[in-house]
Every structure is written in structure tokens, then in C-alpha cells.
Amino acid sequence: MKKMSKIYVAGHNGLVGSAIVRKLESIGYMNIIKRTSKELDLRRQADVNTFFEQEQPEYVFLAAAKVGGIMANATYPGQFLYDNLMIQSNVIEAAHQYGVKKLLFLGSTCIYPKRAPQPLKEEYLLTGELEPTNEPYALAKIAGIKMCSAYNREYGTNFISVMPTNLYGPNDNFNLETSHVLPALMRKIHEAKMNYALAVDVWGSGEPLREFLHVDDLADACIFLMKKQNSEDIGEFVNIGTEEEVSIRGLAELLCDVIGYDGKLLFDVSKPDGTPRKVTDITKLRELGWRPNKPLSDGIIQTYEWYVENVVKNERTAEN
């Protein structure tokens, strides 16, 4: 990938796509193509083909997807399946048709079986039943991995897939109904502090264990892989994580520390816990030559500053 290579980042406004664009621009890539979902609906194959025919991208980061937390998955299972299957199938097929040199497909560690041994190794894919709270999303992502490897086998393409753990950072979704836990608790704790509330509501028991990767680390890993590794080096896909776990309670306490809130945490056990534990094994990624470098506490401090500067200020402006 050269500094003038034509690179299409699908999903450039999202958490992942925006981090990839930031990183690419910061290291001198000058020919990045972006389209909003209004300009190009990736669920429409004919439109996607026309776009690829006109633009002829050489490299594609496929970060466009319908994403959301535990409640969004439960509320919109049809949209999670349809949108994700369509977006990824259309982009992968067009990448093949129009001779893209390399494509990187982003999935998630929810592709692993609910009862897979921990930490999660790549070889555990399809060895058991999925976690029901995010099955539609996981099924779509598994289809994407298999499509990339099938195209590599059948057409000799160079399509690679990565499975990041739970992500967070600037441009995350802070909507309480559809977001993931870290931005949701950041917002709830911030608002509790501002409103002098005595307690904050945390869904589930607080016991589940999760691993959180700052999206700038993910972007760094994706660009590293795009530049340096081919599908035959990577195999079907590679995990991207930190291998560090924290309980939901521990995460809430860390957020309280950063935000400066000393009220109580109230655990609402009527809400689902989801999978009890989800931590990646990143041996393969380390062997390929990459490791994460942003500690969770630093990443939370930076994300909280971004949240206050962007989300809180914008909402205040909108109210006035």
C-alpha cells in the first residue's frame, strides 16, 4: 500500500472507519475515498458496483456494518442480519469484480461459540452454539469471514479478516438504548454526576468479564496487517485484542474514578448479562508482529474528553 494508493474506507463515519481514516491520514495516505450511507447505500448491489467501477479502489477497509449493544441486537435481529449480509456481500463481490488488490473485513469476537474455552483462539470458530443475544450479528460476520476465504480459494483474491474484541473510543455511539456498555456507562455516570444523582443503574449482575480495545489501537493493527500481511500469512482470520479482562463492575468503578463520581452502583439483574466471559487470545497477532499499546485507563480518559467536547457540548447546543 503506497502513500498515493487509492483506499476506500467503507463506514468512515463510524467508530472503526473514522479511526482508520485518522490513522491513515496521520501517516501520509492522501488518496482515501469516503461515501456516507446517504451518498451510497451499500445494501444496493448495483449502486455498489457503479461506485467501484467509477472509483477503482486498490485497497478496501470494510468497516461499514450495522452494529449495536446487547439491546439493539435483541430489538433489531432482522436488520442486523439483512443489513450486514447485504453490505458485506456487495462490497466483497464488487472488490472481486473490480480487481481490488487487498480487502480487510472487520468482524467481532461475538462470532465465537457461547461456551468456547477462554481465552478465545481463532480455531474455536464454529465449534458450538452462538450466544443468543447477538446471534444475528454473529451469523452475518461468520458469513463474511467465510466469503473472504471462499473468494481467496476460488478467485485468488487477497481478502483478510480481523475479529476485534469490544471496542471503544471517539465517535462511539452514546445512545443508551443501542450502545455498548462502555459508552453507555460513561454517559450514565457523567449525567449522574451532573445531576447530583445518588446512584447509577448498571445492567445485569456486574459479574461478566469483558476486554476493551481502544479503536486507535485497532486502526493501527488493521493498517499494519493491510501493509504487511497477506491472506496466506493470516489464515482465515486473526483476533485483535488486549488479552486483559475487566468485570462490568470493575469497568463501572474505573469510569467513576475518571469521571469523578462517588455515588452508588445499582445492578439491575432484570437486564441480560450476555456471555459470561469474552477474552481473546492474540498469540497469532503477536507472532505476526503487532501488539496493543494503549492501557484502558488512558483510553478512557481520552474518550471521556472526546465525549464531553463533542457529544455533551453538541447536545447542549441543540437544546438551546
Ligand code: GDP
Ligand atoms: P456484549 O459485550 O455483546 O454483551 O454487549 P454490551 O457491551 O452491550 O454489554 C456488555 C455487558 O455490559 C452486558 O453484561 C450488559 O448487561 C452490561 N451492561 C451494564 N450496563 C449496561 C448499559 O448501560 N448498556 C449496555 N449496553 N450494557 C450494559
